[in-house]
Structures are given as C-alpha cells and as structure tokens.
Amino acid sequence: MARQARQARPAPHLWPRLASLWGVLRALSGDDAYERYRAHHAARHAGEPPMSRREFCADAERRKWSGVNRCC
C-alpha cells in the first residue's frame, strides 16, 4: 500500500516532465538520430528501403567528422 501511494503521488506531473527531459537529452546527444531519420524516411520516401541502424550510424559519423565541427 505504502509503496503504491509513493509511486502514485509524483506520477501525474513528474513522469511527463522526466520523459520530456529524457527526450531533450536524447536529441542533444544525437541518441535519437536514427529514429528521426526513420520518421523522415517513412514520410518522404516510403517506397524505398531505409538504411539499417548500423549503416545510418556509420554514415552519420563519416559526415560529422569530415568538416570543421570542433573548435579551439
């Protein structure tokens, strides 16, 4: 009972906030890049097969490190 009560109290306000914080963290770090690519792909190029997660990540890394993206 006590445990249920403890869990129930923060739920309505806390969880959505925690979830959105997690979403921001994922977006900031690039953790969600593949999901965003899949969403884009499904919307614009539904007919073609998308890249696999592995292919996408390798491609993203290659693009990221072929220009100036770190500073002094």
Added chain:
Amino acid sequence: MRKVAAVVLALGGAIALGGIALQRHEPINALWIITAAVCIYLLGYRFYAAWIATRVLLVDPSRATPAERLNNGRDFLPTHRAIVFGHHFAAIAGPGPLVGPTLAAQFGYLPGTLWILIGAVLGGCVQDMTILFLSTRRDGRSLGQMARDELGPFGGFAALIGTLLILVVLSAVLGLVIVNAMKHSPWATSTVAATIPVAILVGLYLRLWRPGRVLEGSIIGVSLVLLAVVAGGWIDHQPQLRNAFDYGALAIAAAIVIYAWVAAILPVWLLLAPRDYLSTFLKLGTVALLAVAIVLTHPQLKMPALTQFIDGSGPLFGGTLFPFVFITIACGAISGFHALVASGTTPKLISNEADVRLVGYGSMALESFVAIMAMIAATLLDPGVYFAINSGAGVVGATPEMATHTISGWGFPVSVQQMQSLAQAMGEHTLFARTGGAPSLAVGMASIFGSSFGRGLAALWYHFAIMFEVVFILTTLDAGTRVGRFMLQDLLGQLWAPLGRTSWYPSVLFASTLLVAAWGYFLYVGVIDPNGGVNILWPLFGIANQMLAAIALSVATGILVKSGRARYAFVTLAPLAWLAIVTTSAAWQKIVSPDAHVGFLAAAGELAAKFAAGALSAERAAVAPQLIFNQRLDAALTVLFTAILWFVILDMARVCVRRLRGLPLRSSSEAPYRQSQLPGAALAEQ
C-alpha cells in the same frame, strides 16, 4: 513586462559594474563579476542582437531554411532551436576560453574581464550570428566558399591557407599546455592514459554492440573515466607503478605527437568519435558545475585589478596591455574559428531564420561566460601562487628558492613552503613552472570545487580538472589534424590529383604525417624552450585566430555593402577595424620590437649574440640554434598572417568601392526565397 525586465537587467548590470568600480582597492567578490556579465549578455541579446537581426540582417521568419528545403533526414534536418543551440555550443566551446583568460590574468582581473564582455557582446557574438545567418541563406556553405563566391578567388584561398596555419599553431600550443600539465605527474599521466582504452571501448560499443546508442555509451565511458581519476590517485601511491607513469616533458610531447598521428589515421568511430562524446559530456558537466560552485562559494578575487605588468614586462608573456590583452584572449571575446563552425554543420539544422539570434549570438555569449569563469578561477588564487605556477624557469629562476624570491620581489609574496604544501594538497610533486594555464586553472577549480563539494578532496578535483582539460584538448588535436589533413589534401590534389583523394591511403598517411610533423615541430621547440614556449606560441595563435575573425568579418561586411545595407555595415566593420588595429600593432611589435621579451627577431638576435660569445650554459647552448631558428620562423609566420589579413581587407574594400560606384560585381550567392511550410519555429518534421 518586457520593459520591466530590461530595466531590472540594466540596473543590475549597472550596480554590479559600479560595485566592481568602487571596490578597486580592496578584494572584490566574484559574484559582482558574474552578475555584471550575465546582465551585459542579456542586454546585448535582448537589444543589440534583436536589432541586428531585424534591421541589419533582415531575418525573415517566413523564409524556408536549407534544413527545410533540402531536408534529407540526415545533415539537413529542421531541428528545435534549443537543440541546435546545444549542438552549436558544444562545437564552439573548446579549451581556448579556458587558457586565454588564465594567461591574460597577469595584467590583473580587470582588463581581461572587460575585453571578454565588450568583445563578445559587440564583436564575437555578432560575428558568429552574422556568419551563421549568411551561411544559412547560402545552403550552409563554408566560410571559404562564401569568401570565394562573394569577394573572389583570393578571399577563398586566404581563408584556406589561414585556417591550415592556424590549425598547426593551435595544435602545437594546446599540445604544449597538456605536456606541462602531465610532465612528472604520474597521477595525471596514468589517468589520461586510461582514457584511451576507455574511448576505444565506447567506440566498439557504439559501433558493434549497440550502434548509435550515444547516451548509453557516454554514461559508461564517463563513469569509467571518473573511475580512472580515482585509480590514478591509487597508482600515484604505489612506488613501482608510479615510476611507470613518470615522464619528462620531451617524452610526453613525443607520446602526444605519436598518439595524435595514430588517432588521425584510425577510423573515426574507434577513437575520435567516442572520445568526443566523453569530452562533450565532461565539458558541459564541468562548466555547469563550475558555475554552480562559483555562485555557492562566491570567492574573493585576490589578484589586483591591474598589475605592474601592463608595462609589458609580464612573466607569462611579454608585451604591453595594448595590444596584447586583445591577442591573448581570442576565444571568449571573439574567435575567428567559430566562423568555420557557424558555416558548417549548424546552418543545416536551423529550422527558422529567427533562430540565428539564439544559436549564434546566444552560444557565443555562453562561451564568453566560460571565459569569465576561467578568469575568476585564475584570479582567486594568491597572485604569488599564480605567478609561481605560470612562470617559466627561464624567467623567474630554475630553483624553487630563486622563483619565490623573484616573485615575492614583484610584490606578490609566496614561499617555497606555501608552494610545497599546495602541491601536496593537489597530489603533485611540484607546481612550479607548469606554464600554459591548465594547471593553475585546475588549482583554481580544485579550490572552488573543494570548498563547495567536500574539503580534503582537492587532489581528486585537481586531477579531475586536468583530465577534463587534457581529454578535450586531445579531441581538438585529433579533430584539428583530421580537418587539416582534408584541407592539405585539397591543396596537394591541385599539384598531383591522386594526393587529393581523401580515401587513398598513401595520400592519407602522407598528409597526416606532414601536418603532425608541422605542429610537432613547434611543440618540440616549445618544450625545449626554458621560458616555457607558451609565451611564444600563444600570441602567435592569438594573431592567427584574430586574422581568421577579420576574414570572417570582411566577408560579412562585403556582403552587407553588396546587398545595399552599407549604412548598417558598421555592425561588422567596427569589430573588423578594431581587430585590424590590434592584430597589426601586435604583429608589428612581435616583429620589430627591440625588446627581446617581446620581439621575435630581437630575441633571436640576443640569443645568437650570447651563443656566439659563448655566454650560454652548455645546456642552453645545445638548444640555442633551434630556438634562434624558431624565433625567426615565428617572425616570418607573423608577417604572413598580417599580409593575409590586409589582402582580405583590401579585397573586401575593392568589392565595396565597386558597389558604391555602381560597377558590376559577382552576383549574390544567396538561395532564392521560398515560403516556409513549417508550423511556426517549433520542432518540425516529427
């Protein structure tokens, strides 16, 4: 409501600045500086940046950005402005704003602080926002391409050569900073060594086991790296293990050069990309923690507002307050390098033109705030301690007794015993002559962190701070070498086509070796220089970085005039004029000054005369020819930087004059208008 907020800001800033002004002859609290800084950034953002966006740049929120028009779900991707802000800040924030203010603190806390604030609000932030905007209007084109398109082929070539040279000088000086932090420090060396297998482990994790799970990989990596800091302390107490990590400066420099060469030719996923995740996490975490800790401890600054070294006789580097404070603090006030980042990845993520104000101006304001915190960390130390850590043995004397005697004689009392007990508290053998700024910043950070989050952990905090600086300097070295390699291959490819193929392995090896050898040479000379080397390399880097800023501001001014906004061109022309004055006068002094403390040629001449007369000790005579050659080479580089600077300015002036006379010009490379279909400036494409 907005007006009330603005009035509160203005009053807050005025009161805080007044507080600084009135307390000139007694210790000042860091909170005054923090308050004044935050108010000035917010005022600049609220009024100047908004005015520039609407009146000068004519930002159009209804216009589709390249992220929308060219959306490919990968590099072109409309992204929420808070996320772009985070990406852009992580990209521009490097070790520069930590090192520059620490060195400039030799003039006292006031000149550097004022330049960081004014330079950022009127110069650096404006440059970053303007270049970001111009690149966004041109499908995310690079600074070099924009210079070529808008000014002419010379501008583009100058930007390329300038960037390549700046990468060489930057890598050398950053390498020197970490050599001085790790020499004869088994704790620091073993911790840094441990970060290499940790990064490789994270790289394998993100490539093979859980592709793209960046957060998981980073959390594992950061935990292991923190563990390595603690383990380093344990190693430091094991007599035999300790010796295995105890190396002199030359050995560490050699290790860094070899490491950077290997890292630059390895695939990015194995070392560079995972280490970058670690260093970004550490960087953002440490900066946030430092801000909280400064507010919690609100320390008093012990450095005077101005020291006698404004006359040019400073022990960290020679040269008078004007122009050298403006050269020493580049990143944090205005950094030309940012223009490369602002015209690279970031413009391809901007979902609405209006976001350039937050992303461009806002990120630079935050970077400038990091520089303010570095200034606070350097000036809260006892000035005697600050000078003892940061002065080379060639300046203050080789033994602790000589050094403390010299420094106390300047009016900054410090004793051998005080330095010994400080070194012991930080878990180090000695802190004398650890030039380059990183160790004194780490001592400052350790004392702030130590007094807010647990006393007695100073040694742990010190080595955490060293590890944090070294890890992200290594990332900059690696990324810089790689970018430099691409540029070099681009240039070499024009001589012989196969050398330009970025995936042809012999060409990769050749270009990487050439680049690492170039900065490795400057690093080597810096290490053997008894004056510490940083005193030579940092001003050279400052001149190079300001030259790049001048190229960026010339491109911006040229575009403003070409597009009929000449009456607003002062927005970029004023910082450009200031940089041209500062850079040229600094370069002039570095070349022609008869004072061996300032002029490269004077120093070379003096050393050559002593060498010829046999007045040098055997140890110094052995390295004298290399030092003499290096000073002359530095003078030649300074001439080259200044020449590039003025050629680009004249090229820009030529374009402006043609425009004002109504003569034909290259057409604008701006992409044509298209109405945005995105709902507002919100997170689109989800």
